[in-house]
Amino acid sequence: MILIDGKKIAAELREELRQEVVELKAKHNKIPGLTVILIGDMAPSQIYVRMKEKAANEVGLKSEVIRYPEAVEEKIVLDKIEELNKDESISGILVQLPLPKHIDKQKVIETILPGKDVDGFHPMNVGNLSSGYESSVPCTPLGCYLMIKKIEPNLTGKKAVMIGRSNLNGKPMAQLLLKENCTVTITHSKTKDLKAECLEADIIVAAVGIPELVKADWVKKDAIVIDVGINKTDNGIVGDVAFDEVSKVARALTPVPGGVGPMTIACLLKNTIECFKRSQK
Numbered sequence: 420m421i422l423i424d425g426k427k428i429a430a431e432l433r434e435e436l437r438q439e440v441v442e443l444k445a446k447h448n449k450i451p452g453l454t455v456i457l458i459g460d461m462a463p464s465q466i467y468v469r470m471k472e473k474a475a476n477e478v479g480l481k482s483e484v485i486r487y488p489e490a491v492e493e494k495i496v497l498d499k500i501e502e503l504n505k506d507e508s509i510s511g512i513l514v515q516l517p518l519p520k521h522i523d524k525q526k527v528i529e530t531i532l533p534g535k536d537v538d539g540f541h542p543m544n545v546g547n548l549s550s551g552y553e554s555s556v557p558c559t560p561l562g563c564y565l566m567i568k569k570i571e572p573n574l575t576g577k578k579a580v581m582i583g584r585s586n587l588n589g590k591p592m593a594q595l596l597l598k599e600n601c602t603v604t605i606t607h608s609k610t611k612d613l614k615a616e617c618l619e620a621d622i623i624v625a626a627v628g629i630p631e632l633v634k635a636d637w638v639k640k641d642a643i644v645i646d647v648g649i650n651k652t653d654n655g656i657v658g659d660v661a662f663d664e665v666s667k668v669a670r671a672l673t674p675v676p677g678g679v680g681p682m683t684i685a686c687l688l689k690n691t692i693e694c695f696k697r698s699q700k
């Protein structure tokens with residue numbers, strides 16, 4: 420079994436991006452800039468944002484975090500996004516989710532210029548991705564995709580099963596694999612026989628938030644299994660895949676932690692650089 424070392428692949432990607440930033444700086448005499456907006460003091464969001472900032476600095480991006488208290492008015496956030504949209508030194512804007520209930524998530528997403536939407540959540544980017552045009556691609560599925568391609572460069576004809584239909588992962592992941600000529604099934608909580616669907620799959624991407632849902636007898640021998648889950652349990656953090664037993668049947672599997680997580684962050688940096696490059700065209 421191949422243990423897909425997301426930490427190592429992400430470190431390699433960051434090194435490539437660091438070199439690219441040096442080249443871009445030489446060519447354009449400026450560097451890509453990422454601004455992250457963080458609202459409230461939820462612990463996981465604080466941790467993620469700190470990791471994003473550290474990684475951005477490591478590859479030489481200009482990076483800034485703007486923090487607001489939980490009770491901040493929606494208008495203040497939208498006005499700040501408008502200001503960042505106009506700021507030529509900012510290539511990418513990310514508003515960390517989830518947001519407090521009084522702030523309209525979709526309004527926030529749609530206020531970010533599509534060209535600066537490093538999350539790929541703006542409807543314009545969602546539409547472009549599904550139409551096969553150039554777009555920002557959400558960081559988590561992009562990271563999963565890069566890991567899958569490392570294991571299997573030619574995905575044509577493979578059967579891929581997404582577990583979960585979220586805008587953050589399941590749907591964009593399906594689009595990426597469809598572009599690679601996979602036959603894609605998106606499953607969800609109302610799917611009749613999830614085990615039977617998974618047993619058909621050459622590739623499984625699990626992103627539902629149910630601890631160790633995917634068992635060894637759900638997985639075809641030699642399948643590639645990507646575990647997006649991060650679930651807090653009495654036994655510590657576990658993914659959506661029963662790692663120990665699935666590792667005995669799968670061809671390749673991502674660990675939790677150390678799989679998808681580091682790749683998500685590296686892909687945010689990649690997206691920031693892509694937005695910068697498109698803006699210089």
Ligand code: GUN
Pocket residue numbers: 513514515516517538558559587
């Ligand atoms: N919160 C959890 N994952 C994400 C993500 O990919 N983007 C943003 N903006 N917030 C998140």
